[in-house]
Amino acid sequence: MKYDFKSIEEKSQSLWDKIDLYKVNRDQNKPKYYVLDMFPYPSGAGLHVGHPLGYIASDIFSRYKRMKGFNVLHPMGYDAFGLPAEEYALATGIHPAVSTAENMKRYKTQLSSLGFSFDWSRELATCDPKYYKWTQWIFTQLFDHYYNLKTDKAESISSLIQIFNSEGNAHIEAATEQETVFTAEEWQAMSAKQRSDILMNYRLAYQKIGYVNWCEELGTVLANDQVKDGVSERGGYPVVQKPMTQWYLRITAYAERLLNGLDNIDWSDSLKTIQRNWIGRSEGASVFFDIKGHDDQIEIFTTRPDTIFGATYMVLAPEHDLVKAITPESHKAEVEKYVAYVQSKSEIERMAEKKITGAFTGAYAVHPFTVEHIPIWIGEYVLKDYGTGAIMAVPSDDERDNAFAQKFGLSIIDVVDKTEYPEAGMHDKVGKMINSSILNGLEVKDAIEKICKELESRGIGKKEVNYKLRDAGFSRQRYWGEPFPIIYNSEGLAEALPLESLPLELPATDDFKPGKGGRSPLSRLENWVKLPDGYYRETDIMPAVAGSSWYYLRYMDPHNEEAFASKENIDYWQDVDLYVGGSEHAVAHLMYARFWHKFLYDNNLVPTEEPFKKLVNQGMIQGVIEFIFLEKNNAQKTFVSAELINEENEDQYARIPVHIDFVSDYGSTDSYLNNEGIEAFLTWRPEFKGAIFKSPTAVYPGNNDIQIMTLSEVGKMSKSKFNVVNPESVVDNYGADTFRMYEMFLGPIEQSKPWDTKGIEGVSKFIRKFWGLFFEDDKLMVSDEAPTKEEMKILHQAIKKVTEDIEKFSFNTAVSALMICVNELRKLNCNKRDVLLPLVQLIAPFAPYTSDELWSQLGQADSIHVSDFPEFNAEYMVEDSFEYPICVNGKKRFLRSFPADFGKEEIEAEVLSLEELTKWIEGKNVIKTIVVPKRMVNVVVK
């Protein structure tokens, strides 16, 4: 029988579908195992070859666990809200709900063709009102809770109000930005607005002013992704940072628990480190500085309070609230100019900026100890959202402060003598204090202690723990997302909708353009926004991370209408045992999901503190990205050929990605756009209509044989990079099993690599050879003869290696172990049933279609996927000798076999008497001989 993957796949698939092979229910007789993939965003470009990398790995693992006797939950769904569908709607008028539904359909078709063992009855989509009802409900719960630092958990706002009523807020310890203290009487006397404002400072979902990327020309707020080199990716218009009132989630309340929780989960060290750094816990002190001639004070945070006597100036973030107030007339122009410059840059650009920039405000602060007047500057290296947005600058002990002081001629006072620590760098907390009045002579550590006490006793500062982690901006001025379940009364005070009013469905519209002043498209829908009695709705929507922060819980009970999932189901499935997904989600999604989970835990809604016990990062399958260069600040849109770009003029150009289909020789250093490519590009991006293209020798329009060189990079395969490769054609040509094994064979699962189909022939050949073991002249030919010792050894070697490799997610080496096994059995012409039957089971998780077909051809009744995984038996592996490499001074010289039960001394004696050795040790002294049993022998000579 010929290996015909098409008919095999159809046959197996229809059988699986018929008996609902992968449907799973609670089963108290089996241990549960929950394998989860990061669900995909259903992009218009379709599933690309990078998605399945993780899905195949998790599917192999699921199938393996199932064969090992576990009740495996392995679901799939869609992260269906998001910006691309909305951008697509803006361009085409097609409603995001329509395009998203189509994309999901396509994804499902694509996923179904790859032989995954998903329980499709649990499929979910975050844009489904039945789903986002609960996303909204969790949001209302966050709105209705605050974080009590005494009990270290979330508690209800109503319990907080009770305390306010009985004793004010003096004894409350909460995660809050509420600074003023009030009594019960004061609270009771407050207006509804005042109370609401105070409660906002406590809620876990709250409002404050934040900055958005505002593009005046497009009249819209842009995602960071849509801003390139300081201009809008679409059209190349200027973008500035604009303040807007927005919703935030108080994730910072959970900073300490998010940090500590990392110790108890099985994630890679690198991923944990990323999260630890992201949380960025640092101990230090906050200090208040008076401002000369003003009542206000500047609060700073420093990790080095000991160096306070070296503080020679201060720097505020350019957006700091006090900048306007303290800047005298004489310096207004300069300060405003600088602030405008900074607001034209994104945060990344600011942090990456190598140039030292800043402006003097003209104001002075009063040093709390020396009482000297020190100048207050603003500078982009101080970020508004980190710490207090203000620093005391100590140029002697901080590199950036030092560079700043050098550049602007500010004074530097050495305060730490490091002569006793010649190895120590500027940032190491060691040395003796000098020039520091009361701290002189103290070690840094002691100085920190002393100065903190001093600050506290003088009431001008205190010890403090600060986190780099910031509260999560949760508002989007967009359409395609969950509407906030929030209404405002006639006074503008926010109220959460009760569960009975949920879901608050996203209203239908066919106009996705932004509202006035950058507000969301929903703000145009007056009938929806306006409610009786002067009430009106929140018009922002939630970000895509909302839906993905809890979806793993919904799979446990996806159709429940009474709760986000029933207690029974949550108690049975508990948490995710294995989570597979890209490391690009290392902070955003994984941090938010952990935060929501802990919040739900505080409310006794989930039984575990952490959602994902074990996490494996799959690397990215990368693609080629092609860019062309657009001149910034030029009304006549002008693209120039890449060879005209150099380091000096680079920042005058924006990189605009081009669809790889338009680019000739894409992926090479000589990639270029010719006339057809330019025309295709202009049709594709009509906003660049009328643009001109310059190469060193020609100009478009005008020349007919222009070559605009493009810049090629390797990077993420993504619709926004226009470089997506789909799996369909590969599956059509080689079959799903070959595709699966090839993606695994490409390399370690966690490593990123560019997509390339070179080499798929090898895997295809392997499957056909494997199939060939069972057939002779197209007829099934399997012998019932007992296998030889050698055959059993080959089989069990493979069982051992494959089992170990699956357990440690080393699928590429598992595939090569299977290849070796098949090659060796072929050499022996082995067709013994007792070898082939376990071999098919061994391959089953990797090649589910082919193995199930062979299984049934061998006369087995049920699907192979409900059979048992073969067990390794060490008996077949016993070796009676081992071939040692004999090294001289660490270099291998020859090989020699010794009986496996030889001890170190026996081997050493034998080796030293070997004739082959004489030539290497002649005229030299043997100093020692190192024997590592079952490894190697090294003779050291001099």
Place this chain on the structure above:
RNA sequence: GCCCGAGUGGUGGAAUUGGUAGACACGCAGGACUUAAAAUCCUGUGGCCUUUGGGCCGUGCGGGUUCAAGUCCCGCCUCGGGUACCA
């Protein structure tokens, strides 16, 4: 800039975690089958030198530790991911 990865033949990668560098594949070369090609099968394949016994060099670069380094330490370079509104 900061944080996290990665760098091994022409290519993807392997190496029991300090112990035979290059498993398994792709590609290439030669051969068998064929009128021919494809498919299939066999052989060879890191570089340099060679008296054909073998020798020397070799895991991004420069140092170091060790009997022994792809693996550990120090200092760099290049590429990728993240950098809080792509998901």
